[in-house]
Amino acid sequence: MHSGSSSPERWQREQPMAPTIQSIATALPPHSMTAEESEARLAPIFAAQGEDETLVAQIVRNSGIRKRYLSRPPGFYLAETSLTARNGVFEEVAVEIGVEAARKALDQAGIRPDEVDLIIDTSCTGVMIPALDVHVANKLGFRDDVRRLPLTEAGCAAGATSLAFGAEFLRARPGGVVLLLSVELPSLTFQLDDATRANVVSAAIFGDGAAAVVLADRPAPRPSFEHLAHKAVLFKDTQSIMGFDLRTEGFKIILSKRIPLLVRRELRGQVETFLESQGVGLDEIDFFALHPGGTKVLDNVRDVLGLDEAQVGAAREVLADYGNLSSASVHFVAKALLEREEIQPGRFGLLIAMGPGFTVELALLRGVA
Template sequence: MSPTLCRPALWFPENTINLEETLNLCRKLHGGHEKLQAVLRMIENTGVKKRHIVQPIDATLLHPGVEARTEIYQRETRRNLPGVVDEALRSADVHKDDIDAIVYVSCTGFTMPPMTTWMINELGFRSDVRQIPMAQLGCAAGGAAVNRAHDFCLAYPDANVLIVTSEFCSLCYQPTDSDVGMLLSNGLFGDAIAAAVVRGKGGTGMALSWNSAYLVPNTEEWISYRVKDTGYHFQLDRRVPRTMSMIAPTLRQFANQQEWDVSSLDFYVIHAGGPRILDDLSDLLGVPTEAFRHSRSVLSDYGNIASAVVLAVLQRFFDDGSVTNGGRGMVAGFGPGITAEIALGTWRAPAGREEGNGTTGEAHRGPEQVASLSPALIAR
């Protein structure tokens, strides 16, 4: 059997800001900006109707310093992460003693030792759990976390891996930044914590068959942090929304290598960085707009929640029951680099559920056959 990505759990802060409030704040704070009207149109076009933020908006707009923001990040993560982890473990039907590795992802807060150390000490995980912190892949890290958990379970077939993402994008707000990319980001990103378990054996959800990654050459400055005395300053190049034309051929080629047609999969867990990305990817892959409905709804309801997006999208497929046993699917996360992290797998329904209409055929290499492949072939 191939490793299975089980149902994710998510937490969102109680503080929210809606689209109209975001637009009004932009008018108030940047009323004299020469490109204000263009910025307002771009924020409206994101499709983001509401975002959750870890502090009330008045506090969010202040910058108390890097030390204070780091304290907020640590406090709020430690306060809210345990419940998310417990829910993810229950959904996967495993206990803390069953976890052999923890992949912890965040690009919006930094600690050393990593948060995995605190989790082992305070939440009851075994002291020999492998720690895999990930801090610099931004939004792509959600897909990367799934893939590294997959790799770990291939190396240790009886292992179970816990994935945790904690993203408080609002803590990276910089009051002095007024370039167009930054102003757009102020209306796009939201906060969330997410967790999911990848089981080496058993479980229900997405049975992970293959994973891959792709770096678009010479785009490393398109999404980046500029580190200053005031912390992380997010840099977003205007060319970013057009990157799908550079990535879509790789997605198609990767599926073709497994003798799958990327245009006719049964489910797509796509990072919702913005509506242009989803629109272009739909056109370039020949995928109906409806296939990306959960990516769009997560973007609308929560904004771009960085590495937590793919888990939020995946949760909606669990909850709507639209994917039947054996259905083929893709996970794709995009972020700085420009990096794409990609996974392919089939839906594993609970035992006893009637076989559905997932695409199958003799050319498909199923999970039981994947187990016989070398890790190098699986991750190619």
């Protein structure tokens, strides 16, 4: 671990208190698939379209994933391939696990539903109009004047984006309560007839799940962390390297080989510039909440920032147990950091998430007792 000062002059205790995580809760659909089951099912599917079966097996084995959760049993994805069928499942499952995660997070925080002032919900793996926040508000009993902000096209970065927006809301409206809700069901975007390398990788690494976070500018009921500052970086003319192409048959994944190169070339400079603007050095960062986009992504972030393997351990654990959960991933990782007791009071942390744009989201965090 790095061993720098835990409290530069700029970040002496804020008055009023900085936006603080009150609770993080997760929910998962009932079906799952192990890495061995993924290999056995995916290899013949892609081999039938001309892909090397051993290469598919290698991608699954190198994914770093032991198990993922699915909205439906594996056979569903072979039988139901239309966008209509898949999105119908999204509407059903997203509400089920979204409500479950939100209810648990509020209960753990000791917050009543009618105390929530803003709900920000994120998802990029299905379409709902009205958005998920409406269903959650109705089922849990939010006030009729609750503010709602659905973020539907920010991809894997959206969990960090919602945290930043929630913190900014609280700084503008002290005393409020924000609920962040990320629900992603990437399994429903699997394209049976697409043998591109991006679709093979997508089929091997993404998993379904939901995370809910309660944010407020008050002391948390248990050890947690506060959100001090945020920076979003949009790289010019990179919109074609990550995202979805919406087609008649559904969501076609876009994942470019340029992503690792961009991360290696740009990430450290962006991180150092951001931290310098906050009066904090990279050597003063003690814990890292990293979006687990994949094993190579984590390897690149570790190497570029000069981290110890232990500092990417929580992200690797989430990737292994759940796969890449898109916007929900950073919340799963933050929860794992808290459960592993890796966030110490007064110590600084850095959140990093990446998404379509191409975008990098950075947040400066600090542990609280």
